[in-house]
Amino acid sequence: MNGLPIDPALAWGSLPALFDGLKVTVILTALPLLLGLALAFPICFARMSSRRWLALLAEAFVTFFRGAPLLILLYLVYYGLGQIEALREGPFWILFGSPFGCAIVALSLNHAAYMVEVLRGSLLAVPHGIVEASEALGITRRNIFIWVKMPLAIRYGLKAYQNEVVSFIKGTAIVSVVTITDLTAVANSIFEQTYDPFTPILCAAAFYWALVNLIRIGFGLWGRWLNRHNAEGVAADVLVPGRAAALRRTSDLGQVTP
Amino acid sequence: MTNLSLAELAGYMRQLGEGALVTLELFLTSFALAFAFGVLIGIATLSRSRIVHAVWRVYASIFMGVPSLLVIFLTFYGGSAMLGAVLGEFGARIDISPFAAGVIAFTVVYAAYIAELVRGAIENLPKGQFEGARALAIPPAIMWGKVILPQVMRLALPGLVNVWSFMLKETPLVSLAGLQDLVAAAKIAAGATKEPFIFFVATALVFIAFSALSFRLAGRLETRLDRGLRREATGHPPARATA
Amino acid sequence: MKPLHPHFLRRPLRAGALALSALVLAGGLSAASAEKLRLGNEGVYPPFSMVDSSGNLTGMEPELAREMCKRIGADCEIVVMDFKALIPSMLQGKFDGIVTQISPTPERVEKALFAMPIVYNPATFIVKKDSDYTLTKEGVTGKGLRIALQRGASMVPYIHKHFGKDTFTEVYYDNPDQMKLDLLAGRLDLVFDSKINWTLELIAKPEGKDYKLAGGDHWLGDPSIPEAERGYSWIFPKKSEELVKRVNTALAEMIKDCTYTKIRKKYVPVATLAAESACANVN
Numbered sequence: 001m002n003g004l005p006i007d008p009a010l011a012w013g014s015l016p017a018l019f020d021g022l023k024v025t026v027i028l029t030a031l032p033l034l035l036g037l038a039l040a041f042p043i044c045f046a047r048m049s050s051r052r053w054l055a056l057l058a059e060a061f062v063t064f065f066r067g068a069p070l071l072i073l074l075y076l077v078y079y080g081l082g083q084i085e086a087l088r089e090g091p092f093w094i095l096f097g098s099p100f101g102c103a104i105v106a107l108s109l110n111h112a113a114y115m116v117e118v119l120r121g122s123l124l125a126v127p128h129g130i131v132e133a134s135e136a137l138g139i140t141r142r143n144i145f146i147w148v149k150m151p152l153a154i155r156y157g158l159k160a161y162q163n164e165v166v167s168f169i170k171g172t173a174i175v176s177v178v179t180i181t182d183l184t185a186v187a188n189s190i191f192e193q194t195y196d197p198f199t200p201i202l203c204a205a206a207f208y209w210a211l212v213n214l215i216r217i218g219f220g221l222w223g224r225w226l227n228r229h230n231a232e233g234v235a236a237d238v239l240v241p242g243r244a245a246a247l248r249r250t251s252d253l254g255q256v257t258p
Numbered sequence: 259m260t261n262l263s264l265a266e267l268a269g270y271m272r273q274l275g276e277g278a279l280v281t282l283e284l285f286l287t288s289f290a291l292a293f294a295f296g297v298l299i300g301i302a303t304l305s306r307s308r309i310v311h312a313v314w315r316v317y318a319s320i321f322m323g324v325p326s327l328l329v330i331f332l333t334f335y336g337g338s339a340m341l342g343a344v345l346g347e348f349g350a351r352i353d354i355s356p357f358a359a360g361v362i363a364f365t366v367v368y369a370a371y372i373a374e375l376v377r378g379a380i381e382n383l384p385k386g387q388f389e390g391a392r393a394l395a396i397p398p399a400i401m402w403g404k405v406i407l408p409q410v411m412r413l414a415l416p417g418l419v420n421v422w423s424f425m426l427k428e429t430p431l432v433s434l435a436g437l438q439d440l441v442a443a444a445k446i447a448a449g450a451t452k453e454p455f456i457f458f459v460a461t462a463l464v465f466i467a468f469s470a471l472s473f474r475l476a477g478r479l480e481t482r483l484d485r486g487l488r489r490e491a492t493g494h495p496p497a498r499a500t501a
Numbered sequence: 502m503k504p505l506h507p508h509f510l511r512r513p514l515r516a517g518a519l520a521l522s523a524l525v526l527a528g529g530l531s532a533a534s535a536e537k538l539r540l541g542n543e544g545v546y547p548p549f550s551m552v553d554s555s556g557n558l559t560g561m562e563p564e565l566a567r568e569m570c571k572r573i574g575a576d577c578e579i580v581v582m583d584f585k586a587l588i589p590s591m592l593q594g595k596f597d598g599i600v601t602q603i604s605p606t607p608e609r610v611e612k613a614l615f616a617m618p619i620v621y622n623p624a625t626f627i628v629k630k631d632s633d634y635t636l637t638k639e640g641v642t643g644k645g646l647r648i649a650l651q652r653g654a655s656m657v658p659y660i661h662k663h664f665g666k667d668t669f670t671e672v673y674y675d676n677p678d679q680m681k682l683d684l685l686a687g688r689l690d691l692v693f694d695s696k697i698n699w700t701l702e703l704i705a706k707p708e709g710k711d712y713k714l715a716g717g718d719h720w721l722g723d724p725s726i727p728e729a730e731r732g733y734s735w736i737f738p739k740k741s742e743e744l745v746k747r748v749n750t751a752l753a754e755m756i757k758d759c760t761y762t763k764i765r766k767k768y769v770p771v772a773t774l775a776a777e778s779a780c781a782n783v784n
Contacts, residue, residue: 005339067466071434071441072458077681079448082686093450098674106586166322167424173325174431179672179683184327189673190390190587192653195592195612197335201328209323269554276556338593353595436582436590446552449545449678 005198014190014200021186022207028182029169031104036111043112044119058116065113071174073106080177099178114164116252122157123149155226162219165210173208183207262451270447270457278464284357284439285429288364289422295365296372297407303377314373321370327455329367333360334435351442360432364425369474371421379413380406419476423469442463509595512780535605537576541596543579545676547702548768549620552581561768565619566600566735566753568760572751573744583675585653588613591738598741599664599750602733604655604720614739617749618732620697620773623718627692627699629711636716638664646690647672649680655721656693670705683713691715697769710744732774759783 005224026076046058065073081087081096088097126149131161187204191197303314321329334356342350352364391401411418433441444461453494463469536701542563543550550560563579570577579600582590587599592612602622605615626636634640641664648669672689674680677698683689692699696718703709714768719730737745744769755761759780765773766784 005336005343057299063466063470067427067469068462069430071430072444072462072465075441075445075448075454076458076462079682080458082682083453083455088686095689097686099688117576150498170325173327174434176673177434179673179674181673183327185673187328188331188585189652189657191331191335191589193608193658194415195589198339201336205328205332208328209320210324210439212323213319252319255656258447266554268514269556273554273556335589338595351594353593355595436586438581446545447554449676449682450551452682456684493680 003232006204007196007199008205010190010194010196010199011203014186014203017186017190018183018200018203018207021181022211023202024181024182025169025172028100028103028107028172028175028180029150032107032111033165033168035104035108035235036115039108040115044116044123047116047120048123050062055234062113062116065109068115070106070110070171071177073110074103074174077104077106102178103175103180107168107175107239108122110171111164111168114168115161118157118164119153122153123162125156126152158219158223158226162216165215165219168210169215170208264365266451267456270309270451271460272441273443273447274347274440274457274460274464277440279441280357280431280438282468284360284364284432285426286330288361288429289425291361291365292368292372292421292425295369295420297376299369300376300380301402303373304380318370318374320353326363326367326428327434329363329429330359330435333363337362356432356435359373359435360437363432364428368421368425372418375414375417375421376410378417379410379459380414383409408483412486413481415476415480419473420495422472422476426469426472427465511615534631538570538578538597539595540570540577541582541587541590541599541603542566542579543584543587543676545678546584546601546698547678549698560604561678561765561773562600562619564764564767565755565759565761568755568764569600569748572754583604584651585675588653588736591736594738598735598737598744600735603736604733605726606658607723608658609655609736610723612739613736614741614745615734615736616745617752618730618734618774619752621732622695622697622773624659624693624721625696625699625718626713627633627694627703627712628690628715629777630712630713632690632715638668645670647688648694649674649676649683649689649694651677651680651694655695658720659662659719660693693719697771697773701769756780763773772780 004231039172043058043061047053049055049058068076078099081102087093095105130148130152131144134148135141139148172182173184175182176188181189182206187200190200194200273417299314303310305311323409337354337359338350338352341352341354345352387405387409388401390406394407430439430441433439436442440461444457447457449458518541542558544552544558546560546562548556548560549562552558558579558581566577566579580596584601587596587601587610588603590596591599602620603609603613603615609615628636634644634646646669648660649672650660652673652675657671657673660671673685674684677694680689680692680694681703684692684703696714700714703712720729722733735748737748752761756774756776759777761774762772762777762780762783765777772778772781
């Protein structure tokens with residue numbers, strides 16, 4: 001090995017394949033982000049419901065799908081469910097028969113479980129006084145939720161949501177275990193045929209890094225836009241449980257300071 | 259189509275148990291090292307030096323922006339060559355096992371997250387804590403060990419718990435570099451018995467149980483670290499935090 | 502001889518502090534003196550290599566390897582790893598050799614030393630019994646067939662070369678066990694993999710009643726190798742010429758005194774080498 005162990009010719013030749021892999025990674029991120037979010041709302045309401053059995057059921061969902069590593073979830077959905085005869089005969093096989101369908105299911109469930117907690121934290125962070133005031137004004141509960149609680153909750157939870165999305169993108173790097181050829185899988189297959197680990201893996205890492213930072217910039221702009229009416233530096237960050245809260249900046253740690 | 263004898267099942271479950279020990283060992287080693295380096299890096303970044311800052315920002319940006327899986331692969335398959343480039347012929351002959359690759363990768367990645375937490379916590383400590391310690395002529399080592407870091411840990415604890423549980427869920431990734439851990443054992447059992455469902459559910463439950471156990475312990479630790487300042491009996495719902 | 506369990510079975514739970522030293526020392530330095538050998542094997546390639554329910558590595562290859570080690574006087578540890586990781590790991594110095602059958606493609610011959618062939622195991626297609634396409638490029642084009650290939654295996658470049666990159670929908674797997682699960686689950690149309698394995702592990706079994714071999718035998722190694730010398734081999738690093746010589750001597754002896762055939766018959770009912778024909782009646 002001399003100097004940078006990157007083979008420029010191999011890197012250049014691999015670009016089209018890496019871009020194909022990136023496309024798969026983006027699709028496998030975008031679809032579960034939408035589906036998981038859609039799923040998270042009803043489960044979050046169930047979790048916050050005063051009906052005990054409903055709340056417990058939702059909590060069990062969150063505990064299972066947050067507690068089980070994504071890798072195991074993928075194996076479970078792909079190989080575990082594929083083993084069940086009744087499922088293979090039934091109509092859902094269109095979904096579970098394809099690795100793509102399985103990955104979307106596993107990723108969406110995992111993302112939903114994390115989003116339930118993000119949503120719950122954000123909704124709980126909305127000051128009660130504002131809700132009471134709205135009720136006193138005679139606004140319906142549905143309208144209070146849509147027009148008062150959610151807009152505030154989005155501001156409070158934005159940072160946690162960003163962290164979750166970023167962790168989620170990086171988490172998709174394992175879908176090759178269910179035979180999907182995503183960005184990581186493309187890099188690995190180049191490595192397996194050329195036996196050069198550095199060039200393909202470093203190239204893939206650069207792609208991920210760019211994607212993640214694009215998302216960060218996007219969220220930064222969104223946050224600025226949401227807080228455009230506020231004075232500079234009064235961003236509404238709150239303690240909302242996320243997948244990797246370590247990414248939270250000092251501002252919300254400040255909230256716990258005595 | 260279950261044609262799995264009880265003895266076989268017990269045998270594979272025992273292998274899963276042995277794999278779980280490897281997973282646990284990997285996780286605890288990595289977390290301990292990431293924690294140690296994270297605290298050190300966190301303190302180091304408080305330096306006013308621009309170079310230190312620049313290095314920290316590059317390091318944090320890279321390892322927070324790249325999947326851990328790629329870091330593991332690179333360490334495992336490229337580690338010997340990298341050591342060779344740094345240490346010469348001697349380094350090239352050091353072989354990096356999957357276990358070592360996992361420990362190195364997780365330490366490098368998660369030290370960044372922990373350093374970020376520690377940095378934030380230290381910056382949020384009232385300046386008076388430092389000034390008071392200096393005024394009392396407390397030596398720096400004792401100031402950090404007895405005054406600053408205990409408070410930092412209390413502030414950083416929720417974040418650390420998050421890192422803990424997130425890292426735990428990434429430990430199975432090292433099985434993809436060939437570590438014979440819990441997940442690898444489950445894969446072998448699933449393949450050999452053609453009963454993947456049982457073994458993957460069992461594996462998931464091990465992780466969930468360990469996660470639940472550590473959350474409980476974290477709760478106790480939080481109570482202990484908070485003993486200096488018992489809060490109002492309200493606990494600390496997120497709502498407390500709003501202005 | 503030490504039992505050749507996957508090494509994790511013997512790993513005690515260490516304290517975190519101790520593991521720090523393990524981090525640097527794990528694996529250690531691989532000495533060229535060949536007293537101790539670390540050998541890679543696939544572990545999921547029945548009947549050539551598999552791990553039983555008590556964690557023992559068995560199958561034709563590990564057993565042949567242990568016998569070979571005994572004869573060259575080496576103390577061998579066999580490490581189990583996915584096929585795709587075996588060759589890169591050896592090239593990184595993680596192994597002193599690989600005792601899984603490897604086809605001699607030109608790219609591989611350039612990077613590693615091949616010992617004498619230990620098995621002739623051509624590749625073939627496994628398809629559903631009622632499938633009516635012919636396995637030529639023209640016969641399968643435009644059918645959207647989903648084909649299973651093993652990651653890192655020489656089947657991948659072979660298919661690309663002879664059938665084109667986009668003719669099939671290629672699905673990659675880490676091992677044949679996973680392919681088999683997916684084939685039976687109906688997620689695949691066909692498999693391109695080793696003939697002996699699939700004949701014994703699928704076609705000859707009750708669950709394989711709806712499947713058949715098709716498309717004839719394909720030799721994946723360098724086409725310039727004369728037919729009589731074709732076969733898959735164990736491989737070693739380029740620098741290990743002396744070791745390969747000793748391995749070859751041991752293997753030739755094992756074939757000659759029928760030890761090879763005795764071990765082979767425990768796992769594979771058909772002859773796997775032309776050279777073992779003299780031992781046909783040995784049990």
